[in-house]
Amino acid sequence: MLENKHILLIVGGGIAAFKSLDLVRRLRERGAQVTPVLTKAGSEFVTPLSLAALSASKIYQDLFNLTDEAEMGHIELSRAADLIVVAPATADLMAKMAGGHANDLASTLLLATDNRVLIAPSMNVRMWTHPATQRNLATLQDDGVLVVGPNEGDMACGEYGPGRMAEVPEIIASIDASLTDGPLSGKHVLVTSGPTHESIDPVRYIANRSSGAQGTAIAKALAALGADVTFVTGPADIAPPMDMTVVQVQTAQDMLEAVQAARPADAAVFAAAVADWHVANAGDSKIKKDGAGLPQLEFAENPDILATVSQMTKDRPKLVVGFAAETDDLIANATAKRLRKQCDWIVANDVSPETGIMGGSENAVTLISDQGAESWPRMTKDAVAATLAARIAEALA
Numbered sequence: 173m174l175e176n177k178h179i180l181l182i183v184g185g186g187i188a189a190f191k192s193l194d195l196v197r198r199l200r201e202r203g204a205q206v207t208p209v210l211t212k213a214g215s216e217f218v219t220p221l222s223l224a225a226l227s228a229s230k231i232y233q234d235l236f237n238l239t240d241e242a243e244m245g246h247i248e249l250s251r252a253a254d255l256i257v258v259a260p261a262t263a264d265l266m267a268k269m270a271g272g273h274a275n276d277l278a279s280t281l282l283l284a285t286d287n288r289v290l291i292a293p294s295m296n297v298r299m300w301t302h303p304a305t306q307r308n309l310a311t312l313q314d315d316g317v318l319v320v321g322p323n324e325g326d327m328a329c330g331e332y333g334p335g336r337m338a339e340v341p342e343i344i345a346s347i348d349a350s351l352t353d354g355p356l357s358g359k360h361v362l363v364t365s366g367p368t369h370e371s372i373d374p375v376r377y378i379a380n381r382s383s384g385a386q387g388t389a390i391a392k393a394l395a396a397l398g399a400d401v402t403f404v405t406g407p408a409d410i411a412p413p414m415d416m417t418v419v420q421v422q423t424a425q426d427m428l429e430a431v432q433a434a435r436p437a438d439a440a441v442f443a444a445a446v447a448d449w450h451v452a453n454a455g456d457s458k459i460k461k462d463g464a465g466l467p468q469l470e471f472a473e474n475p476d477i478l479a480t481v482s483q484m485t486k487d488r489p490k491l492v493v494g495f496a497a498e499t500d501d502l503i504a505n506a507t508a509k510r511l512r513k514q515c516d517w518i519v520a521n522d523v524s525p526e527t528g529i530m531g532g533s534e535n536a537v538t539l540i541s542d543q544g545a546e547s548w549p550r551m552t553k554d555a556v557a558a559t560l561a562a563r564i565a566e567a568l569a
């Protein structure tokens with residue numbers, strides 16, 4: 173897919189630099205030519221020799237190197253590429269880019285180029301959320317720099333939060349999308365995500381443990397392949413993506429209405445953990461401990477959004493993907509669920525507490541279709557998302 177594309181890969185100084193080695197391999201497998209530029213800090217994490225071996229290319233490190241300049245001047249180096257990828261993009265590299273600095277080879281190349289630039293930020297969570305980095309990010313985006321990630325998760329520094337470099341499949345999907353129109357360009361894909369909140373009274377509600385991580389990752393992965401994504405989300409822990417239409421809802425009923433309003437769509441992915449019931453006798457005012465005994469909640473069934481859309485006779489999306497969160501008999505239950513709801517695919521996952529999947533950063537899924545059950549290896553939710561998005565692109569092609 174990247175046949176004959178020339179990528180200049182700037183490897184900054186971060187622990188995620190080790191992933192850049194795998195990135196080089198995967199890019200070359202896809203036919204790309206990769207020329208690595210290793211910053212001084214980057215060389216503390218990966219060696220020039222490993223980068224040279226994997227890329228089968230000369231490694232560029234110094235701004236003032238007579239031999240390099242004689243072979244290919246740094247201006248030419250930046251212009252010869254179809255795309256410049258900065259992975260990992262550290263807080264310092266982002267600051268240099270935003271400020272227009274040119275005091276080493278990487279920053280000089282980035283300033284001298286008129287090519288597209290894609291950055292994969294990677295840094296400690298506090299550095300990422302610092303107003304200075306967020307200001308630099310906004311400046312870079314205004315300048316047309318493309319950004320993939322960072323993801324939320326456990327970090328090498330022991331903290332948890334956004335700052336972890338995007339996974340290699342996600343970076344490749346973004347590279348694909350930036351070099352081509354993307355396999356999903358022109359396609360409208362609907363994604364539901366997060367939990368729903370069902371009111372008991374104005375201050376209390378019933379919810380579930382869904383963080384919204386998997387749905388958010390899927391929406392981002394689809395957008396990275398060029399899809400026009402409508403993201404309908406319940407109140408999730410994870411912030412919704414910025415570069416798509418986001419509809420925030422509370423209840424299952426609201427979610428169904430938002431989904432109906434967003435149709436037609438070429439594909440729909442129902443990753444939300446929708447509450448099965450709402451409280452039929454929810455109060456308009458707060459329930460008080462007034463001695464009248466324990467509140468008696470009555471439940472009524474919520475609409476099944478996945479089944480409703482799957483069973484539409486008019487304007488049904490060509491591909492409807494549901495999720496099945498199971499604790500027992502994963503494949504049998506999920507297979508039955510696919511047939512009962514009449515969706516095309518079910519992404520089934522085992523959410524038994526010992527798997528650590530619910531609320532965690534990894535997922536082990538089985539894709540169930542009319543072709544049978546296909547178990548994927550355990551991987552991060554972002555990698556599951558990128559893999560699923562690629563499969564959706566194939567199915568819609």
Ligand code: CTP
Nearest residue numbers: 442443444446474475476477478494495496497
């Ligand atoms: N779903 C939905 N609307 C609902 C309930 C579920 O759209 N009211 C969707 C979810 O987004 C998911 C799939 O249906 O894609 C499976 O949801 P799950 O809760 O695992 O299954 P249930 O239908 O609730 O079945 P059970 O509770 O028996 O496991």
